[in-house]
Amino acid sequence: MMKIVHAAIAVALSSTSASAQDLPQQQNPWFTDAQSELQQRLLRTPNTNRAKNIILLVADGNGVGTNLATRIWQGQQNGMLGEENVLSYEAFPHLALSKTYNTNAQTPDSSGTATAMMAGIKTKAGVVGVNDTVARGDCQAAEAGKVSSIVDIVADAGKSVGIVSTARITHATPASAYAFSADRNYEDDSQLPEGCTAPDIASQLFDRLESGVIDVVLGGGRRHFLPDDVIDDENKTGRRTDGRNLIEEAATLGARYVWNDETFAALDLSAGEPILGLFESSHMKYEFDRTGEPSLAEMVMAAITVLQNDEDGFFLQVEAGRVDHANHDGNLHRTVTDGVAFHEAVAKAVELTNTEDTLIIATADHEHAIAFNGYCGRGNPITGLCYGIDNAGTTHTGVPELADDGLPYTVVGYLNGAGSVIKQEAIDETSHAIERLHAAGQEMSGVNVASADDGNMDDTWKITFAGQVAAAREELAKTETGDDAELAEGEGLWIGSRTALTQEEATDPDYIQQALIPRSSETHSGEDVAIYAQGPWAHLFDGTVEQNFIFHVMHHAATVE
Amino acid sequence: MRQRSSKAVLDLDRRGLMLAVISGTVSLRTLARESASNDIVLLRDLYNKDLSFSDRALSSEGKRLSVTGYMAPPLKAESRFFVLTKRPMAVCPFCESDADWPDDILAVYTKRIVKVLPYNAKMTVNGVLQLGGVKDAENGFYSKVRLTEATYRRGA
Ligand SMILES: [Zn+2]
Numbered sequence: 206m207m208k209i210v211h212a213a214i215a216v217a218l219s220s221t222s223a224s225a226q227d228l229p230q231q232q233n234p235w236f237t238d239a240q241s242e243l244q245q246r247l248l249r250t251p252n253t254n255r256a257k258n259i260i261l262l263v264a265d266g267n268g269v270g271t272n273l274a275t276r277i278w279q280g281q282q283n284g285m286l287g288e289e290n291v292l293s294y295e296a297f298p299h300l301a302l303s304k305t306y307n308t309n310a311q312t313p314d315s316s317g318t319a320t321a322m323m324a325g326i327k328t329k330a331g332v333v334g335v336n337d338t339v340a341r342g343d344c345q346a347a348e349a350g351k352v353s354s355i356v357d358i359v360a361d362a363g364k365s366v367g368i369v370s371t372a373r374i375t376h377a378t379p380a381s382a383y384a385f386s387a388d389r390n391y392e393d394d395s396q397l398p399e400g401c402t403a404p405d406i407a408s409q410l411f412d413r414l415e416s417g418v419i420d421v422v423l424g425g426g427r428r429h430f431l432p433d434d435v436i437d438d439e440n441k442t443g444r445r446t447d448g449r450n451l452i453e454e455a456a457t458l459g460a461r462y463v464w465n466d467e468t469f470a471a472l473d474l475s476a477g478e479p480i481l482g483l484f485e486s487s488h489m490k491y492e493f494d495r496t497g498e499p500s501l502a503e504m505v506m507a508a509i510t511v512l513q514n515d516e517d518g519f520f521l522q523v524e525a526g527r528v529d530h531a532n533h534d535g536n537l538h539r540t541v542t543d544g545v546a547f548h549e550a551v552a553k554a555v556e557l558t559n560t561e562d563t564l565i566i567a568t569a570d571h572e573h574a575i576a577f578n579g580y581c582g583r584g585n586p587i588t589g590l591c592y593g594i595d596n597a598g599t600t601h602t603g604v605p606e607l608a609d610d611g612l613p614y615t616v617v618g619y620l621n622g623a624g625s626v627i628k629q630e631a632i633d634e635t636s637h638a639i640e641r642l643h644a645a646g647q648e649m650s651g652v653n654v655a656s657a658d659d660g661n662m663d664d665t666w667k668i669t670f671a672g673q674v675a676a677a678r679e680e681l682a683k684t685e686t687g688d689d690a691e692l693a694e695g696e697g698l699w700i701g702s703r704t705a706l707t708q709e710e711a712t713d714p715d716y717i718q719q720a721l722i723p724r725s726s727e728t729h730s731g732e733d734v735a736i737y738a739q740g741p742w743a744h745l746f747d748g749t750v751e752q753n754f755i756f757h758v759m760h761h762a763a764t765v766e
Numbered sequence: 767m768r769q770r771s772s773k774a775v776l777d778l779d780r781r782g783l784m785l786a787v788i789s790g791t792v793s794l795r796t797l798a799r800e801s802a803s804n805d806i807v808l809l810r811d812l813y814n815k816d817l818s819f820s821d822r823a824l825s826s827e828g829k830r831l832s833v834t835g836y837m838a839p840p841l842k843a844e845s846r847f848f849v850l851t852k853r854p855m856a857v858c859p860f861c862e863s864d865a866d867w868p869d870d871i872l873a874v875y876t877k878r879i880v881k882v883l884p885y886n887a888k889m890t891v892n893g894v895l896q897l898g899g900v901k902d903a904e905n906g907f908y909s910k911v912r913l914t915e916a917t918y919r920r921g922a
Pocket residue numbers: 266315529530533729858861
């Protein structure tokens with residue numbers, strides 16, 4: 206691919222009007238590269254073939270911002286400065302921005318967004334495969350609100366279907382391919398509310414395996430397929446209370462079951478479907494921690510190899526489910542390493558298919574409350590501290606930028622999450638903190654008086670400081686005398702400030718990026734995500750679209766005469 | 767007018783300096799405590815990548831050591847037990863019906879009733895390392911590795 210681009214440069218320059226004008230910058234590599242890009246695009250023709258195969262790859266929680274972090278990380282891992290890197294799907298010719306909100310939520314959740322992509326309609330947050338009339342948790346209403354997914358449509362056309370995820374295979378995104386449920390949490394029967402007669406999500410997956418709609422299933426979530434008195438191959442217990450062992454039942458249907466990297470590697474991929482791979486009791490491991498399990502790219506390779514045996518073609522849904530989870534943790538290191546696993550999975554899908562007959566869509570369901578600080582120099586390690594811009598050179602200065610508190614900060618932070626600089630102090634801790642603050646303040650005032658050339662300013666400062674301490678004490682007094690009934694015993698004030706941070710700490714794989722608002726789990730955000738596409742009718746992805754438009758392009762591409 | 771704005775800027779600088787001094791005070795105190803206690807290990811140092819016990823863990827079995835991490839919200843009030851995790855326990859209320867424990871956790875049995883620390887405050891636990899699977903008779907919690915007779919403090 207890269208070779209073709211480079212070879213095209215020479216041809217490109219001789220034939221453009223810009224070069225004919227003899228501009229002083231025309232030999233600049235930025236200029237010649239862009240000229241060659243232009244030539245490539247002038248040669249493009251829309252692919253209006255009917256799509257034999259469709260592959261929808263979703264990196265959960267990988268909005269435009271998160272994706273930037275992964276792009277730079279992956280580039281830096283390969284010896285680049287990073288910003289110039291191009292991830293596998295970023296080389297796709299077509300792109301749109303996707304508006305991800307749910308009908309009742311500005312900030313979307315994965316089940317509402319997955320239903321939009323798979324069924325072509327937006328719906329409420331937290332429901333799967335049902336329309337907007339169903340309130341989350343209203344079990345009885347689900348049946349009436351049931352919708353069909355792209356899986357039903359392609360299966361009717363004789364195509365094979367595969368579902369792959371690093372999350373539980375009963376989790377929101379994969380569930381949207383085969384299930385309807387008033388609540389995404391109804392992953393097995395033990396999670397159904399009292400009196401609910403609707404089927405749980407795992408049992409619906411089994412039904413689709415049994416009826417021959419779904420052929421390949423690879424992911425986590427083993428516990429939802431096993432009874433609660435059964436211990437699995439990794440010593441974890443099942444969750445089902447109806448006594449059904451869906452793994453054994455699948456085996457009696459002729460499904461080949463695998464549960465770790467060894468049994469997965471031993472699969473004869475030419476021996477056909479169905480295949481059921483459940484590699485963890487809950488979610489599969491983060492790529493950074495992965496042991497004893499196949500990678501996402503390996504699962505994609507296996508799925509495509511099996512599904513390609515169908516002459517009618519196939520539909521494959523792939524989810525990198527844990528980019529989202531690492532973001533929820535506020536841990537950028539695992540976010541980007543799972544992001545790279547997604548990049549590799551897309552590259553594998555591209556490698557194993559033909560763009561003439563296979564529509565490949567890479568997207569995300571929603572973004573997170575991730576944000577990027579400035580002003581950081583070129584090649585700045587993306588998980589690390591923000592270093593200055595070198596005015597005379599290219600690469601960053603290696604000198605941390607300092608905030609107004611005199612402390613360095615990382616390039617990436619989160620608006621909320623466990624990395625919050627604000628922490629809850631127990632009551633006695635709070636009083637200690639105030640004492641500490643007070644002592645430090647006195648010490649500080651002393652320093653200031655001695656060294657300051659403007660005595661008034663120090664007075665101003667002392668007054669401000671004394672005011673803060675007084676306010677804190679007042680708040681504290683309330684809690685101690687029980688004036689504020691809402692503060693239970695042992696609870697204290699939420700206070701905090703940033704602390705010193707080294708590059709070694711910031712780039713540690715377990716580092717939690719600083720955040721503002723304290724929340725144990727960082728949140729999704731309503732920001733746009735990108736849709737990258739190649740293959741038949743990929744050119745329909747253009748501009749800013751509603752997320753449910755994705756279904757309509759897949760549907761058109763699969764059924765066009 | 768002009769003077770006032772330059773004062774405001776200086777004020778901000780002073781404030782920044784003061785916060786730095788506060789954090790400096792804290793870290794100096796922490797340093798002093800650390801040098802007094804024995805070696806501090808990270809939770810991840812107890813495990814190999816395949817989740818088997820590391821040489822470090824095997825050689826420390828039965829000995830007292832200090833481990834840093836975060837206190838998971840306790841299962842039960844007024845107990846002498848909590849779980850130490852590598853990163854704060856994050857449960858997305860939208861995405862999960864319950865919390866899954868990570869594989870690499872440490873069960874901590876404390877000398878005194880547990881006083882809960884904020885979920886996002888780094889902490890250090892000192893206790894006697896015990897290896898091997900044990901199910902707690904009282905709360906049913908299964909652990910592969912534990913610190914017993916433990917004391918703990920906020921900070922790393
Ligand atoms: Zn999420």
